[in-house]
Every structure is written in C-alpha cells, then in structure tokens.
Amino acid sequence: MQKRIEEVQRFKDLFPEWQKRMREHERGLCNIAHDIDTVHQNATVANITGTSIGLVGGILSIGGLISAPFTMRLSLGLMGVGAGIGVVGGVTNVAASGVDAFKQGKLSTAIDEIMEQYKGQYKNGKLPQSVYQRNSILTSLH
Numbered sequence: 001m002q003k004r005i006e007e008v009q010r011f012k013d014l015f016p017e018w019q020k021r022m023r024e025h026e027r028g029l030c031n032i033a034h035d036i037d038t039v040h041q042n043a044t045v046a047n048i049t050g051t052s053i054g055l056v057g058g059i060l061s062i063g064g065l066i067s068a069p070f071t072m073r074l075s076l077g078l079m080g081v082g083a084g085i086g087v088v089g090g091v092t093n094v095a096a097s098g099v100d101a102f103k104q105g106k107l108s109t110a111i112d113e114i115m116e117q118y119k120g121q122y123k124n125g126k127l128p129q130s131v132y133q134r135n136s137i138l139t140s141l142h
Contacts, residue, residue, distance in 0.1 A: 028114050032107050039103045046096030054089025057082045 060082025067075040 025114050025118050032110055036104060036107050040100055043096045043100035047093050050089045050092030050096060053092060054086050057086030057089055060085060
C-alpha cells in the first residue's frame, strides 16, 4: 500500500511536467498537420493548373493538325505551340507531385521524431509506470 501511495505522489509531482511535454508534442503535430494540408492543397492546385494547361496545349495541337490542310500547313506552327504548352503542363504536374511527395516525406520524418521523443519518455522512466498504466492508478485510489 505504501508503494502505491508513493507512486501516486510521484505521479502528482511529475504530471505537470509530463502534461507540458505532451502539449508541446501536440502543438508540434498540429503544426505539421497544417503544413501537410497546405503543401498538399498547393500541389493539388498546381496539378489542376498543369492539367488545364496540358489540355489547352492538346486542343491547340489537334486544332493545328486539323486545320493544316486548309491553311497550307501554316497552322502547323499552332500545333507546335500546342505541343510546347502541353509539355509545360506535364512538367508542372510532375514538379507539383514531386514537391508534394518530398515535403510530405520530410514532414513524416518530423512526426517520427516527435513520436520517438514521446516514446522515449516511457523508456527513460521519467514518469512512474502508473502514468502509463491507467488501471494501476485507478486501483491504487480504491
């Protein structure tokens, strides 16, 4: 019984520090989640823009090819411009997807670091075992 009382007292002494660390972890994870959302939203906008540009380029290319016989092949330049615009749209899509994947990988590493810090508090014994085993605390109070 004395051991339980000491454990509960130790918990009461260490809980404010533990709570502060958990709030810091929570803030860090919320900031990372916000960054992931922002990057993904921007990448989605860039992908939609790239797809639209590619579509316009494709339409110009097809229009130039179709009208070539009627314009004595002068509209083949329009086809070339359309192809160039289509390539720009494709490059935009690839770049946006690459940036999104890179940034999400980097932020995933940051999440892993926070989780390791959180788990490290368990392993280092900075808090009594009862902090991690809720039933232990509840039974000690009965």
